[in-house]
Amino acid sequence: MNNLLKEAEELFSYTQSLRRDFHRHPELGFEEVRTSGIVAQELRALGLEVTAGVAKTGVVAVLEGEKPGPVILARFDMDALPIQEDTGADYQSQNPGLMHACGHDGHTAVGLTVAKILAKHQEELAGKVKLIFQPAEEGLGGAKLMVKEGVLEDPKPDKILALHLWNELPVGWVVAAEGPTMAASETFHVRITGKGGHGAHPHNTIDPIFAGSQIVTALQGIVSRNVEPKKSAVVSVTTFHAGETFNVIPQEAVLSGTIRTFEPEVRQLVLERFKEIVSNIAVANSCQVEIELESVTLALINDAAITRKVQNLVKEKYPDFQLITNYQTMGSEDMAYMMGDIPGCYFFVGSNNSDRGLDAKHHHPKFDFDEQALVVSTALMSQSILSLTE
Structure with a gap:
């Protein structure tokens, strides 16, 4: 399959519209009622098997391919932070004291766009894809509760993927590193x-x-x-x-x-x-x-074999992307609870653009990112999922 960048670009207006809507209406962990409602609605419109209300406000969707194969889980977090936004953007938060200051609005929008692309390529898909839209990543134990409520069962994933928009790096850069990656x-x-x-x-x-x-x-x-x-x-x-x-x-x-x-x-x-x-x-x-x-x-540890597959995919399909293969951050991520016993890869997608003033750090009142990173994220996640089902 050719790279999916063109398809991601064609869907950019959809992704951007969703991202900006979520950004205007941020919700804290376990309170993502509006967000999860939109997520479930969009996934059902694609014909996916959808379960809402997992871990209070989480959403799980399953897409079954035309051929037998592994179960791939892809997770996207939805929650915002208790921060008063100071970006001045047209799509600035309308909820006083709440803000998407870590890019989870983008993650959610990317997840829905990935679902669109995968549904389009369902005939090429082997196995099943389990899309997880997680509440309460920001220190409230959303992943742990989802695991407790059986998100890793029926069907049990064989491999796991997740991503994070990353303002530590410019748009066009990708980090896929083996071993301990987050603390x-x-x-x-x-x-x-x-x-x-x-x-x-x-x-x-x-x-x-x-x-x-x-x-x-x-x-x-x-x-x-x-x-x-x-x-x-x-x-x-x-x-x-x-x-x-x-x-x-x-x-x-x-x-x-x-x-x-x-x-x-x-x-x-x-x-x-x-x-x-x-x-x-x-x-x-x-x-x-x-x-x-x-x-x-726990520490988030990337599986060597799956991470190398993502690295090779970037090199072969997206040679214009700048790839970093040795990277650690002292930031933490509760995705580690899902990846404890199931091999996976958690990768970062560069999202800052200093020329446009989009380089504030995560959890800062002026945090925003270059939305071209949504295209990169959508293409790379979609391609990685399809690659792991081959």
Whole structure:
């Protein structure tokens, strides 16, 4: 089959119209009622077998090919973020305080366009394609809930694909990298309890701010002194709350933040050292401490064979695209829960255009992307699915 770029370009107005509509009407995780309604309607119009209400607002559609073959799952996320948009675009969010600041509006539109292309090529399709429109990717456990509700069964996928529009790279670039690609993510909450009192009489208090400050500083030693230099980890304290006024040492201080790792052994080391450091510094300062650690998602690991197939497809069918095959990001992705036991490839599609001012980072109030990336994403995902069914 020739490359599908021409078909994706012919459907661009459809993709763009959907993307801009979703952008105007962003919905948070597990609240994507309007979005999922449009998704289900569009998929049913193509004659696909559609199940709505999976994991609250998720949609699953199955397209069966004319020939026997594997089951390929392709996932597209739908949720927005609690951010006030500041792009000034004609299609700016109409929902105050909500914004598609990570490209999921584009992912959803691409998924529906991919469905159109696959339906057109149904006679060439071997096996089944399972299209997943996922709610609540942004830290709320949408993928985990979909798995719990049986999205990986009946039919069980043999291979998995997913993509992300990526403003870290210009439009026309593609990342398909083997192995650990996105990090495992933990959140932590630490409550340090001391003894409050007058700020002028610190000797009569047990200062939780002093203890907390030592903890923040000492935690940075985990990555610089405990993790092997050739490996990666992040320990970031992102909130520190204590006290209400200038002359009172408070009773408690609360810290929270995130831990990111790729390898399981590094993750175990970092978590153990985290607990040791926090507990021992609290004891050294005569404070009580409560530590809460929560796993948000696993590391996302791309299967070597499937990823090489996507890489070769880019080289052979889309030689004008710039391909990166060695890449990691400390960002996390709950798609890892679907790819835990099923081989897959999660690839990135460059989407920024600095010449047009479309280069704000993800989760920023000015985030927007070059919509030509929708064409690249549609063509590459459609072609990858068809290639994996051969």
